[in-house]
Amino acid sequence: MAKIDIHVNILRYRPESDEKPRWQEFAISVDDESTVLDVLNEIHWQHDGTLAYRRSCRSSICGSCAMKVNGRNVLACETPIHRFGRKLKIEPLSGFQIIKDLVVDLDPFFEKLQRIKPYLILDKSLPDKEFVQTPAQLEQIGESTLCILCAACSAACPSSWPNSEYLGPAALLKAYRFVFDSRDDGADQRLEIVNDKNGVWRCHTIFNCMEACPKKIKITEYLSRLKLKVVENSL
Amino acid sequence: MEKNFKQSSRSGAVAWLLQRISAVILFVLLLFHFLTYHFLTRGRSVDYQQVLERSQSWWFPLLQFAFLLTALYHGLNGVWSVLEDYTASRGWRLVWFSLLLTVGLALLFVGTLTIIKLYTLKVA
Known part of the structure; x- marks a missing residue:
C-alpha cells in the first residue's frame, strides 16, 4: 500500500453552535486502498475528534454507515476511495434531519x-x-x-x-x-x-x-x- | 399515524392501472398511425394531398379521437401524479387539478375541432 494525499470536504453541523450546515475541508494522507470509513476514522482519530458519524460492523452488514459521497449514497465501510479520485465530498443522507455532522435521525x-x-x-x-x-x-x-x-x-x-x-x-x-x-x-x-x-x-x-x-x-x-x-x- | 395509511378509494391504484392501460393503447394507436400515414402509401411519397385524402377515410376521426383522448389522459395523469408528489396542501392540489382539467378540456376542444375540420375539408 502506498500513501496518497487527498482533500476531504465534510458537511459539518453542530446543533449547539451552527445555524445551518457548513463545509469543512481536511487535507490528509491515507493508504491508497483505504475505504471512506478509514478516511473518516483517520480524521476523527488524528485531526478532529469532534467529527460525528455512525459505524459498527465494517463488513457492510449493519447498515450504520450509509452516507452521501460525491453525490452517491454508499456504505462508507465498503467503498474504496479510489472510486472518487483525490477529492471526496462527504454529506449525511438526504431527506433526514441531521442530528450532528453525518449522523441523521432515522x-x-x-x-x-x-x-x-x-x-x-x-x-x-x-x-x-x-x-x-x-x-x-x-x-x-x-x-x-x-x-x-x-x-x-x-x-x-x-x-x-x-x-x-x-x-x-x-x-x-x-x-x-x-x-x-x-x-x-x-x-x-x-x-x-x-x-x-x-x-x-x-x-x-x-x-x-x-x-x-x-x-x-x-x-x-x-x-x-x-x-x-x-x-x-x-x- | 395509522390513520394515514388506511386504504382509500383515492389510493392511486386506479390511476396507476389506467396509466398502464392508456400506455398500451397509445402504443398500438401510434403504430397504426405510423403505418397508415407513413408506410402504407402505395409507393407515393407523403404529401399534403395524400394526408388530406387519408384524413377523410371513415376510420380517421375514430382513430384520431381515440388518440386524442388517450394521449390527453395519459399525459395529464402523469403530470398530476408528479404534482401530487410535490404539493402537500389540499388548496394547491385543487388549484393544480383545476388547471390541468381546464388545459385538458381546452386541448380536447381544439383537438376535436381539428379532427372534424380535417374530415370535412374539401379535397381539391
Whole structure:
C-alpha cells in the first residue's frame, strides 16, 4: 500500500453552535486502498475528534454507515476511495434531519418500517418441524431479504424528499418480502397498508433506490410486483 | 399515524392501472398511425394531398379521437401524479387539478375541432 494525499470536504453541523450546515475541508494522507470509513476514522482519530458519524460492523452488514459521497449514497465501510479520485465530498443522507455532522435521525425511517408489520404473521398452526419452501418460493423473496436497512434507498428517492408521509422504498421492499413469503398469512393486512396515496403508489419507478442500494437489490422491480399484487387483490 | 395509511378509494391504484392501460393503447394507436400515414402509401411519397385524402377515410376521426383522448389522459395523469408528489396542501392540489382539467378540456376542444375540420375539408 502506498500513501496518497487527498482533500476531504465534510458537511459539518453542530446543533449547539451552527445555524445551518457548513463545509469543512481536511487535507490528509491515507493508504491508497483505504475505504471512506478509514478516511473518516483517520480524521476523527488524528485531526478532529469532534467529527460525528455512525459505524459498527465494517463488513457492510449493519447498515450504520450509509452516507452521501460525491453525490452517491454508499456504505462508507465498503467503498474504496479510489472510486472518487483525490477529492471526496462527504454529506449525511438526504431527506433526514441531521442530528450532528453525518449522523441523521432515522426514527421516521424505522417508524415507517414498523407500519408495514415487518414480521411473520401466522394464521395457521405451526408445523411440527420447519416450514417447507420450494426453491421457487424462496427465489421470489430471496434477494429482498438481503436488505440491511441502511436507508440509502429511501434517502435517494425523489418521491420521499418532499413527502415525509411516503412509506419509502425500504419499508415497501420489506412489505414485498413478507407479502410474497409463502409462509406468511398477513398479505391482506400489508396490501391494505401499502395501497395508499402515501404507500406504493408514490413510487414512480425512478430507479434511484436501485442505484443507491449497496446490496444491489432490484427494489424498483419488486415494488412493481407489489403494485400488481395490490391491483390483483383489489379486483 | 395509522390513520394515514388506511386504504382509500383515492389510493392511486386506479390511476396507476389506467396509466398502464392508456400506455398500451397509445402504443398500438401510434403504430397504426405510423403505418397508415407513413408506410402504407402505395409507393407515393407523403404529401399534403395524400394526408388530406387519408384524413377523410371513415376510420380517421375514430382513430384520431381515440388518440386524442388517450394521449390527453395519459399525459395529464402523469403530470398530476408528479404534482401530487410535490404539493402537500389540499388548496394547491385543487388549484393544480383545476388547471390541468381546464388545459385538458381546452386541448380536447381544439383537438376535436381539428379532427372534424380535417374530415370535412374539401379535397381539391
